[in-house]
Amino acid sequence: MAKAKTAHVCNECGAEFSKWQGQCGECGAWNSLSEIVLEPARAAGAGPANRRAGWTGQVDPPRITALKDVRHAEExxxxxxxxxxxxxxxxxxxxxxxxxxxxxxxxxxxxxxxxxxxxxxxxxxxxxxxxxxxxxxxxxxxxxxxxxxxxxxxxxxxxxxxxxxxxxxxxxxxxxxxxxxxxxxxxxxxxxxxxxxxxxxxxxxxxxxxxxxxxxxxxxxxxxxxxxxxxxxxxxxxxxxxxxxxxxxxxxxxxxxxxxxxxxxxxxxxxxxxxxxxxxxxxxxxPNPSAIFLSGGSLHQPGSCVMVTREGTRPLLVEVQALVDASPLSNPRRVTVGLEQNRLAMLLAVLHRHGGVAVGDQDVFVNVVGGIRVQETAADLPVLLAVLSSLRDRPLPEKTIAFGEIGLSGEIRPVPNGEERLKEAATHGFARAIVPRANVPKGARLKGLEVIPVERLSDALAAAV
CATH class of the missing domain: 3.40.50.300 (P-loop containing nucleotide triphosphate hydrolases)
Known part of the structure; x- marks a missing residue:
């Protein structure tokens, strides 16, 4: 059996060479050439699948087809x-x-x-x-x-x-x-x-x-x-x-x-x-991961706030923890685990400007319990409430959840699927929910859950104490 023809292609720029060399002659990258097989293109009808389907050797030429005329079936x-x-x-x-x-x-x-x-x-x-x-x-x-x-x-x-x-x-x-x-x-x-x-x-x-x-x-x-x-x-x-x-x-x-x-x-x-x-x-x-993420026993402690995030189609209750402490450094630290660090710096600036709470001389550490990484903006309000709770060394009211996006002007913006988040919180026995006003359910109230609508950051801080 004859050996297949090969070539060497640069993984950085795609340049092709007949033999291996340490440096790509086109982009200058080192050790970026890898060997590939050069195979002649086969006819579309020559594959095993076509032979099993009774292919007779006649290949229909490709043509432009309207998508509405294409037959398809759900997988x-x-x-x-x-x-x-x-x-x-x-x-x-x-x-x-x-x-x-x-x-x-x-x-x-x-x-x-x-x-x-x-x-x-x-x-x-x-x-x-x-x-x-x-x-x-x-x-x-x-x-x-x-x-x-x-x-x-x-x-x-x-x-x-x-x-x-x-x-x-x-x-x-x-x-x-x-x-x-x-x-x-x-x-x-x-x-x-x-x-x-x-x-x-x-x-x-x-x-x-x-x-x-x-x-x-x-x-x-x-x-x-x-x-x-x-x-x-x-x-x-x-x-x-x-x-x-x-x-x-x-x-x-x-x-x-x-x-x-x-x-x-x-x-x-x-x-x-x-x-x-x-x-x-x-x-x-x-099947019920929210119960696991909330099983740590530290929910009613200073610096803790529960939020409802969404992963795909599933609402999850996770705990956000914050620790605020006096910093011995000229540039206080801002450390996050499970959240974006740059967003924390922005939220702390909004907290100072529109909430009247200054943490410029404090180290701020924020952690999402359970190894979950929260990438949506619904975590903005819980993060600031946890920071405020740790700074004042005062826990939030028991069985309280929060979610909402915070804008640079201090407004509380709604997040998608607010009613589903509230239903998940009510299922796990939470009694108070601090949410954007636009996320308040239009229909009947959820049994056992008091929904507190807020429009500004100052309103949310007042409702949390």
Missing amino acids: ARVSTGIGEFDRVLGGGLVEGAVVLVGGDPGIGKSTLLLQALARMADARPGPALDGLYVTGEESLAQVAGRAVRLGLPLDGLHALAETGIERILEHAAQARPKVIVADSVQTLWTAQLTAAPGSVSQVRESAARLVRYAKETGTAVFLVGHVTKEGGIAGPRVLEHMVDAVLYFEGESGSRFRVLRAFKNRFGAVNELGVFAMGEQGLKEV
Whole structure:
């Protein structure tokens, strides 16, 4: 078999060279050239999917078509057997989807996918899907031992210890599984490239082969990705563009709770959140994460305020903590965990100008409890209320929640889905809610929840004492 022709392409500027060299001659970047395979373009009708569909060799020329005339059907979804996993995927697994799962070492990526694979193969009721677990980092004995330790049903679950992408696809073509898990994509390699496994070119080419196989056969593929010390998935950035969904596993060291977040999803909404708890039987889904984030017992302490944030379609109650202390430095510190630091500096300026509260000589530390990162502006009002509570060393009234965006002129702006946030607070037994006036429900009042509308920052500060 003749060796495929290869070239070297710069990852920074895209310049192409016939052989490897240390520095790109176009942009001057060092060690940026990676090897790629030069393949002749194939006819659109020459793929295996077209042959199975009864392709006769006649290829219709492409033409411009009105989108309203294009026939399409809604994607059929299959449950993974894990509700929180289905939520992040957008309601279930789509046929032919390629999902990239990343996260820190030991956080539970392999455990979650092995659990999902076993439950899909043992689905009752519903269609059972045979799965193939391809491991490049563990032996078959290790995979089987973990499955037994987790108490998973093994019927319909098969494993393969292989890293060569050509042999993996050969075995998959014979077994015809409905779901494939490749753990991990950084261990895969193709014989057409001379680069070492894990290099940019090997990761890209191996992933491209699996994506092509998934689209031609309708097999769903999960790719496990290593992460770098900066937190991104190792390998070329194009890897995230090739797949249909990118999921990240997050969690603090020492905590048994894990958060699965979607950053890209072609078949559903992004920024969905799934919460899991790691135990002896593997990962267990947490259907009510608000109760966990509020279980610390420090809600009625100075510097604490509860807010209602939204992650995708789910409202979450989280605690915002603030610590204000006299600073020995000429430039007091502004430290945030789970929030944007520059926004805290802006909010403190608004608090001084329109609230009459000066913290210019104080260190201010703000933390979102539970490892949640809040990116929406609904956290503005809870942050300032927590800062005021810590500064005065006086807790907020018991069972009080707040949310709202604060403008530079001191106005309290509404946030989306205000009524859903209030219903979530009422469900967990909160009695008072300080919210923007535009977010007050127009219909009947929520039972047991007093809604206090505010329009200015001064009104919110007065209602909090």
